[in-house]
Amino acid sequence: xxxxxxxxxxxxxxxxxxxxxxxxxxxxxxxxxxxxxxxxxxxxxxxxxxxxxxxxxxxxxxxxxxxxxxxxxxxxxxxxxxxxxxxxxxxxxxxxxxxxxxxxxxxxxxxxxxxxxxxxxxxxxxxxxxxxxxxxxxxxxxxxxxxxxxxxxxxxxxxxxxxxxxxxxxxxxxxxxxxxxxxxxxxxxxxxxxxxxxxxxxxxxxxxxxxxxxxxxxxxxxxxxxxxxxxxxxxxxx
Numbered sequence: 134x135x136x137x138x139x140x141x142x143x144x145x146x147x148x149x150x151x152x153x154x155x156x157x158x159x160x161x162x163x164x165x166x167x168x169x170x171x172x173x174x175x176x177x178x179x180x181x182x183x184x185x186x187x188x189x190x191x192x193x194x195x196x197x198x199x200x201x202x203x204x205x206x207x208x209x210x211x212x213x214x215x216x217x218x219x220x221x222x223x224x225x226x227x228x229x230x231x232x233x234x235x236x237x238x239x240x241x242x243x244x245x246x247x248x249x250x251x252x253x254x255x256x257x258x259x260x261x262x263x264x265x266x267x268x269x270x271x272x273x274x275x276x277x278x279x280x281x282x283x284x285x286x287x288x289x290x291x292x293x294x295x296x297x298x299x300x301x302x303x304x305x306x307x308x309x310x311x312x313x314x315x316x317x318x319x320x321x322x323x324x325x326x327x328x329x330x331x332x333x334x335x336x337x338x339x340x341x342x343x344x345x346x347x348x349x350x351x352x353x354x355x356x357x358x359x360x361x362x363x364x365x366x367x368x369x370x371x
Contacts, residue, residue, distance in 0.1 A: 135256050135311065136182040138236035140172055143189035143212045143222055148354050149241070157191040159240040160198055163352055164365050167198065172238050177204045179252035181236065185229045187212050187222045219327040223312070224320050234261055234313045237327070241353045242308025243361060244271070245368055247346035255311060258291075258343045265316040265339040266331060268293065270304040271349030277364045278350055278357030279305060291341040295332075304342065307349045 146153030152161050159169035169186070176184060187210040188195050199207050210226040217225055223237060236252070244251065255269050270293075273283040283302035285293045296302040316330050334340035350361035 134180070135234055135236060135259065136180060137185070137230055137233065138176050138181045138183070138238055139185040139187070139210075139223060139226055139230060140169060140176075140238045140240055141187060141219055141222060142169060142195055142240045143187040143192075143216060144240070145190045145216070149358070150355075152355055152358070153190075155191075157188075157195045159186075159195055161241075161352075161358065163243060163358060163361060168243065168352065169195070169198070169240055170202070171243050172240060173202065173205065173207075175250075175252055176236065176238065179250055179256060181205055183208065185210050185226045187217075187226060189213060189216045216324065218324040220320065220325040220330055221323055223327065224317055224322075227314065227317060230314070232314055234259060234311055237310050237312055239308035243350045243352050244307065244345060245348040245350070245364070247348075249346065251345045251347060252309065254346070255309065255343055258341075259311050260341075261313055263339065264311075264341045265313050265334040265337070266341070267291075267311045268340070268342045269307040269309040269345050270342040271307040271345045272303060273305040274303070276305055276349045276351060278352065278354070278360040281305065285342060287342045287344075291343060292338050293340045293342045294335060304344070305349070307345050 142159040146158030149158050160167045183206045185208045189212040192213050208229050284306045285304045286302045351357045352361050
């Protein structure tokens with residue numbers, strides 16, 4: 134049973150400016166609540182008991198906010214001295230995450246659930262014998278605030294391959310994945326992106342995906358956040 138997660142909360146939030154001039158991105162509000170509270174609520178509903186959150190930009194604000202929450206145990210991975218990007222941040226936090234598979238959740242991802250819980254289905258789909266990582270994927274065409282060309286093709290088995298240049302693919306990464314600690318064996322030191330490890334898993338055919346049942350909302354820019362707010366209001370009046 135997967136009961137531990139990491140929320141990537143240390144980023145500078147440059148794409149979210151000016152909203153992040155005075156607050157860290159995880160504390161930007163969506164539907165009246167901080168983005169990180171939406172993430173924590175979803176994780177707790179899926180049975181997560183321990184959550185590691187890395188901090189860097191305006192770290193004191195984020196730590197103070199998290200101290201006010203009840204529910205899952207929250208552990209801080211402090212990157213005040215040096216920002217380590219997504220991959221380096223997880224590597225630094227590995228001693229806090231333990232030796233079992235864990236969830237990795239972006240701070241700025243949100244969605245409207247379909248039937249049931251997407252994180253619970255992601256956890257149920259995990260197979261550590263076949264997978265080094267399992268991603269939650271959304272249909273690019275129906276996502277809110279997303280205007281890209283997609284990230285991945287998915288085979289019927291769930292195996293993922295990346296989009297080739299000047300091509301369109303159906304699925305976009307929805308900002309949540311499960312990782313086995315072995316994925317970080319021989320990982321680079323210092324700051325680096327998780328994409329380096331995902332590419333290694335792709336080469337070994339050990340990166341898998343499962344589809345989100347619902348509407349994914351990219352909330353990484355002020356414009357995308359405004360689109361997400363509008364979509365949530367429409368859902369609330371239905």
